[in-house]
Amino acid sequence: MNFLHDLADIFYPTTCPGCGKVVDRDIVWCEDCLKKVWNPRLLNSSHTDHLHGCYTLCNYEGAVRKIIIQLKYGGRIDRKRAFPPLLTRFPYWDRLEDLSLVMPVPLSKKKWESRGYNQVDMMFEDWMKGAGKNYVPRGLIRFRSAETQSLLSRRERYENIKGIFHINHGMEVRGKHILLVDDVYTTGATMESAAHELVRAGAAVVTGLTIASGAM
Numbered sequence: 001m002n003f004l005h006d007l008a009d010i011f012y013p014t015t016c017p018g019c020g021k022v023v024d025r026d027i028v029w030c031e032d033c034l035k036k037v038w039n040p041r042l043l044n045s046s047h048t049d050h051l052h053g054c055y056t057l058c059n060y061e062g063a064v065r066k067i068i069i070q071l072k073y074g075g076r077i078d079r080k081r082a083f084p085p086l087l088t089r090f091p092y093w094d095r096l097e098d099l100s101l102v103m104p105v106p107l108s109k110k111k112w113e114s115r116g117y118n119q120v121d122m123m124f125e126d127w128m129k130g131a132g133k134n135y136v137p138r139g140l141i142r143f144r145s146a147e148t149q150s151l152l153s154r155r156e157r158y159e160n161i162k163g164i165f166h167i168n169h170g171m172e173v174r175g176k177h178i179l180l181v182d183d184v185y186t187t188g189a190t191m192e193s194a195a196h197e198l199v200r201a202g203a204a205v206v207t208g209l210t211i212a213s214g215a216m
């Protein structure tokens, strides 16, 4: 196995998503590029009516912003390799020890069909499964997308996205601690709306985790 990996490294070296420098296959990022974006934190004001706060790993800028956009809109599935090393470094896993399910914020059916995948699964699924966590890709269903959010105020965003998520048929969340994962946290309206539905269905606690955020 190691021999094959060594060969792969010679022919297909792993390069840093920020600067293109050849890096260790397991770390993916060069220290300089990671240092520029790495800022793990519990986001201010992210504890909303139904969301028990949201953590993020990076600032939404530089290399991390670039690769999220490439994976989301550019079909660059190979970019998924950049995310597990970030999750491994997350310093607050001890605060989430009691979680029983991990669920991505879903795409609408239309968006899923045109993109072919949910980029959030690409970022989190392999790592979560490797860490022994129960990752449920289709725990929630989304009735429509809300791509026009950027022109709305925070209040309007909450209104715009209210009620667009629904728990999937047969999904049992009662009494469970759920980690809701997404690519980017902006105002928290999406997270709050998805958490609202999970709490309505009986979830005990819903905590958020995103790859990046421009919020404090």
Ligand SMILES: [Zn+2]
Pocket (backbone or CB within 6 Å): 016, 017, 018, 019, 020, 021, 029, 030, 031, 032, 033, 034
């Ligand atoms: Zn770099």
